[in-house]
Amino acid sequence: MRYVSTRGGVEPIGFANAVMMGLATDGGLLLPESIPQVSAATLRRWAGLPFQELAQEVITPYIGEDLTPEELTDLIKRSYAHFSDPAITPLIELKGGQRILELFHGPTAAFKDVALQFLGNLFALLLERRDQRLNIIGATSGDTGSAAIYGVRGQPRIDIFILHPHQRVSPIQERQMTTVLDENVHNIAIQGTFDDGQRIVKELFNDLPFKQKYALGAVNSINWARILAQVVYYFYAWGQVSGGDSQQRVSFSVPTGNFGDIFAGYIAMRMGLPIERLILATNRNDILSRFVHSGSYRADAVYPTITPSMDIQLASNFERYLYYLLGEDPIQIREKMAELAVAGEITITPQQHAEVQRLFLAEAVSEAQTTAQIAKTFSESGYILDPHTAVGVAAAHAHPEAICLATAHPAKFPEAVAAAIGSPPPVPPALQGLLEREQRCALLAAESGVIKAFIEERLAER
Numbered sequence: 001m002r003y004v005s006t007r008g009g010v011e012p013i014g015f016a017n018a019v020m021m022g023l024a025t026d027g028g029l030l031l032p033e034s035i036p037q038v039s040a041a042t043l044r045r046w047a048g049l050p051f052q053e054l055a056q057e058v059i060t061p062y063i064g065e066d067l068t069p070e071e072l073t074d075l076i077k078r079s080y081a082h083f084s085d086p087a088i089t090p091l092i093e094l095k096g097g098q099r100i101l102e103l104f105h106g107p108t109a110a111f112k113d114v115a116l117q118f119l120g121n122l123f124a125l126l127l128e129r130r131d132q133r134l135n136i137i138g139a140t141s142g143d144t145g146s147a148a149i150y151g152v153r154g155q156p157r158i159d160i161f162i163l164h165p166h167q168r169v170s171p172i173q174e175r176q177m178t179t180v181l182d183e184n185v186h187n188i189a190i191q192g193t194f195d196d197g198q199r200i201v202k203e204l205f206n207d208l209p210f211k212q213k214y215a216l217g218a219v220n221s222i223n224w225a226r227i228l229a230q231v232v233y234y235f236y237a238w239g240q241v242s243g244g245d246s247q248q249r250v251s252f253s254v255p256t257g258n259f260g261d262i263f264a265g266y267i268a269m270r271m272g273l274p275i276e277r278l279i280l281a282t283n284r285n286d287i288l289s290r291f292v293h294s295g296s297y298r299a300d301a302v303y304p305t306i307t308p309s310m311d312i313q314l315a316s317n318f319e320r321y322l323y324y325l326l327g328e329d330p331i332q333i334r335e336k337m338a339e340l341a342v343a344g345e346i347t348i349t350p351q352q353h354a355e356v357q358r359l360f361l362a363e364a365v366s367e368a369q370t371t372a373q374i375a376k377t378f379s380e381s382g383y384i385l386d387p388h389t390a391v392g393v394a395a396a397h398a399h400p401e402a403i404c405l406a407t408a409h410p411a412k413f414p415e416a417v418a419a420a421i422g423s424p425p426p427v428p429p430a431l432q433g434l435l436e437r438e439q440r441c442a443l444l445a446a447e448s449g450v451i452k453a454f455i456e457e458r459l460a461e462r
């Protein structure tokens with residue numbers, strides 16, 4: 001399998017090179033040259049498979065010769081060894097029939113573990129083979145940082161530096177990062193905001209000599225391997241409810257921020273999974289749901305909400321979907337992205353808009369609706385939704401048969417849950433004892449010079 005850029009400026013490359021490249025060098029996003037097709041007979045066979053075996057089947061056609069079957073088996077086994085549920089992503093049915101796909105049984109209790117455990121192990125394997133090292137630098141406002149840290153902790157060829165705004169992430173989120181004491185993990189609390197953190201990371205990546213000397217890399221949601229790992233659970237969930245009957249169409253409701261998770265569902269559909277509708281659920285930061293309703297993609301301010309992992313302005317994976325919508329034409333993508341940069345807006349034709357609406361239903365859910373949904377689901381079934389999951393459940397109100405993706409454990413957001421049901425949710429083992437554990441974290445000024453010096457000093461010691 002070869003990978004191309006949405007903007008057409010990269011010679012086709014293999015899977016391993018695509019993973020190591022991350023963002024395409026022409027500023028676009030990498031996609032497979034063609035999407036592997038799954039027959040009805042294959043769907044039937046896949047329906048009964050355990051998660052890990054299914055992952056092997058779904059991922060294999062995307063990697064070509066770049067990993068042996070044994071390497072992939074071992075990679076998958078290690079990536080999902082730290083999940084607390086043997087089903088990895090169990091599908092449950094609440095009293096009343098609501099279906100929930102629980103994606104939060106990984107080490108940090110959020111769905112990002114499904115992809116980042118896989119990506120961390122994949123990076124390690126490819127670096128070993130190339131005899132290279134990688135230094136991951138990232139800024140986090142909370143959740144992604146811990147999932148990235150857990151994805152690479154203890155890997156001998158990788159160091160990770162995660163910046164978070166000092167005392168501006170929740171105590172749980174802070175401890176999830178700073179209690180990881182592996183030598184390759186470097187937490188930095190900056191005296192500033194999340195925006196300062198993002199600015200510093202950008203400055204470090206733009207310093208090309210520094211970037212090259214220290215082999216800087218990122219783990220943001222644009223890496224193709226992350227999308228690929230997420231495609232698996234759409235097939236898994238379908239298998240659980242359809243019993244392998246390829247006539248059985250299902251809908252999914254997906255709480256959306258950067259369009260990564262829901263795009264994985266789109267890829268599953270393009271492979272042949274019988275998906276009826278994808279319900280795109282956003283919070284008040286509704287650029288994507290406005291796009292589905294109006295056919296215009298236009299940025300707005302970012303409003304902080306009780307679903308912080310969905311507080312985005314522009315969705316980094318949207319360009320991938322746009323590529324397919326515009327007929328896989330890189331010239332049009334370049335035009336549209338230039339339009340966005342200049343005019344702040346992308347518009348599509350009425351025919352394209354109709355195509356969007358044939359597949360996607362979208363709803364922006366307010367904070368009051370989110371809180372009310374947590375309370376309603378709890379009183380009807382005794383089940384506690386995290387606020388992000390509640391956004392998805394609320395958006396699916398007219399489609400009670402849809403499978404709702406549960407993206408975080410409710411105990412990660414105890415205040416929002418307590419506001420809805422009167423008390424905080426029980427804490428799962430993954431989050432227990434965090435407040436008592438030893439921490440390691442540097443507190444530094446929010447200046448790229450200071451951060452650079454710290455990184456150089458730490459790497460000199462390693």
Ligand SMILES: *Cc1c(COP(=O)(O)O)cnc(C)c1O
Nearest residue numbers: 256257258259260261309407408
């Ligand atoms: C990241 C995240 C999302 C949004 O996922 P995207 O792939 O960015 O759309 C939703 N819920 C939670 C809990 C998350 O951490």
